[in-house]
Amino acid sequence: MIIAQNLGLVLGEGDARVTVLDGVDLTVMAGETVALLGPSGSGKSSLLAVLAGLERAQAGTLSVAGQDFSGLGEDGLATARRGRIGVVLQAFHLLPTMTALENVATPLDLAGIDRAMPRARAELEAVGLGHRLNHYPAQLSGGEQQRVAIARALAPAPLLLFADEPTGNLDHATGDAVADLLFDRARAARATLIMVTHDEALARRCGRVIRLADGRVISDSMA
Numbered sequence: 001m002i003i004a005q006n007l008g009l010v011l012g013e014g015d016a017r018v019t020v021l022d023g024v025d026l027t028v029m030a031g032e033t034v035a036l037l038g039p040s041g042s043g044k045s046s047l048l049a050v051l052a053g054l055e056r057a058q059a060g061t062l063s064v065a066g067q068d069f070s071g072l073g074e075d076g077l078a079t080a081r082r083g084r085i086g087v088v089l090q091a092f093h094l095l096p097t098m099t100a101l102e103n104v105a106t107p108l109d110l111a112g113i114d115r116a117m118p119r120a121r122a123e124l125e126a127v128g129l130g131h132r133l134n135h136y137p138a139q140l141s142g143g144e145q146q147r148v149a150i151a152r153a154l155a156p157a158p159l160l161l162f163a164d165e166p167t168g169n170l171d172h173a174t175g176d177a178v179a180d181l182l183f184d185r186a187r188a189a190r191a192t193l194i195m196v197t198h199d200e201a202l203a204r205r206c207g208r209v210i211r212l213a214d215g216r217v218i219s220d221s222m223a
């Protein structure tokens with residue numbers, strides 16, 4: 001599903017230059033659940049953004065779901081992501097002027113997927129939000145907003161689901177419930193799941209744990 005070779009990324013200017021990714025090699029098979037673990041600043045979010053096609057690496061090669069991401073520009077990456085890659089971030093990133101239903105249905109429409117509204121409704125029901133379809137994000141709790149984000153990410157039936165500290169903004173009990181949901185829905189969708197976390201317990205629920213330090217992979221182990 002993913003073949004990354006020697007990925008490199010340097011950000012910032014002058015004194016603020018940081019080697020964010022320093023020769024990352026990584027192969028992920030379809031259906032794996034992978035945790036990216038490591039201290040703050042080790043490059044987890046940057047690696048996830050590159051693998052998800054949200055950011056471009058400056059060096060190395062990357063193939064995702066059979067597509068050569070390293071050869072694509074921003075527009076090409078946007079097209080390649082659409083319908084194939086779902087992303088859930090720590091800070092939900094719902095559109096505040098759209099209802100829960102519209103937040104899930106709009107990307108389906110953009111991806112040219114038929115019956116966007118009924119699909120969005122079914123996906124929201126699957127995350128337990130059938131009674132919140134017409135609520136705006138500001139009218140939802142943090143846990144509910146993250147459920148909407150999960151529904152939005154999974155509604156197009158993506159091959160790959162990326163999550164960056166998906167429970168990081170939630171209290172412990174809500175975070176556990178959202179994590180359960182994320183694993184359940186990813187499994188039901190047969191999506192390959194790649195999740196950034198610094199929660200060891202959450203990482204242990206993945207089939208594979210990859211540890212980063214200073215932009216490098218320092219360990220990679222199967223559960």
Ligand SMILES: Nc1ncnc2c1ncn2[C@@H]1O[C@H](COP(=O)(O)OP(=O)(O)O)[C@@H](O)[C@H]1O
Nearest residue numbers: 011012018020039040041042043044045046047
């Ligand atoms: N736009 C940027 N300019 C300069 N440095 C950056 C930029 N974005 C991230 N960094 C640096 O890259 C490193 C890795 O960041 P990040 O991928 O967010 O780490 P993590 O998610 O593991 O905490 C950090 O040291 C961070 O300060």
Ligand SMILES: [Mg+2]
Nearest residue numbers: 044045046196
């Ligand atoms: Mg991060």
